[in-house]
Amino acid sequence: MPLVVRRLGGFALAGFSGFAVDAGLTEALAGLGISPYLGRVFAVAVAIAVTYTINRNLTWKERRVPVPGRRARYFAVSLVSIAANYLVFAAALVALPGLRPVLAVAAGTGVGMVMNFVGYSRLVFKNDQAA
Template identity: 35%
Template sequence: MKRLLRFSLVGGVGFIVDAGTLAILLHFTPLGPYVSRAIAIAFAVCATWQLNRRFTFGASRHSLIREGFRYGSVGLTSSLVNYLIYAGVVFTYPEVNPLAAMVLSSASAMLFSFFGYSRFVFRR
């Protein structure tokens, strides 16, 4: 239960990185909601890897490269789920604020991420 709480806190930081990056890109660039969200997700995955490694799960028994590959694999899959839900909401309901769509999609991907990271990347 402590791990899930720490994971949720790290996820909160990742959410802030994701939302902040998305908001900045939407406001200051012509990239649009789809490209901006893909970039924001990449920043968030990098931030959460370092925090989960240090704070939630601890370093795995694997090399940093292998751990990074595993984390990236789970992160990419989770991000794909997250992005597809986001894109589906934005496409289906264009009047919805992209940040609101991000909240829904991020919540959907959270449990998948926790089990993937705890069972595949950082298992002891």
Template identity: 40%
Template sequence: MRRILLFALVGGAGFLVDAGVLALLLHVSPLGPFSARIVAIAAAMLVTFWLNRTFTFGRSDRGLAAEGTRYGGVGVSAALLNYAVYSAILLVFPAVWPVLAVAIASLAAMVWSFLGYSRFVFGASASSK
């Protein structure tokens, strides 16, 4: 239960980075809500990797490069799911505030990423079983 709570807190921090970067880019740059979101997702992924590795799951026995590659793979698949839900919401409901769409999309990707990170990234490697 502790791990799920920490994961949720890290996810909350990731959401703040994601939504904050998105809102900032929408305010100060010529980027639209779709291209700005890609930058925001990347920033959030870097922050959550560090926080999850440090506080939620701990380091695996794979090494930083392998761990980061696996995290990136799960993160990209979760981001694609997240982005698809975000885009669908904005396309179906164009008046929706983009940050609200971020919140809904982030919740949709949360279960997928927890399972991937806990089992595929930070779980024991085959050599330690």
């Protein structure tokens, strides 16, 4: 399988898994009466851990040599992209009162996905060794 296909497949798997965790937890916490704005903060933290594990072990597995600061860079890239994602999420909830949180999460995911792929490939899992 070509490397680019495996990377895109791994990134898609990580993204779908992260989205399922993020949207599922946000929706579940909102169902328990927790503000979706607050619940999403918790859900995103869990989703970042899930996507890091998948991306490290599948998407960029040939680049997983120990690199000081990699987890911190992953978290930083994730925070920047989730900030944009969260702004779209919050704007959707404000603009469309009564919108289910899961749909608002979906609205912000596209922006975050592009930002994550670029950031992870260029700043986190850059070619630290010959691939």
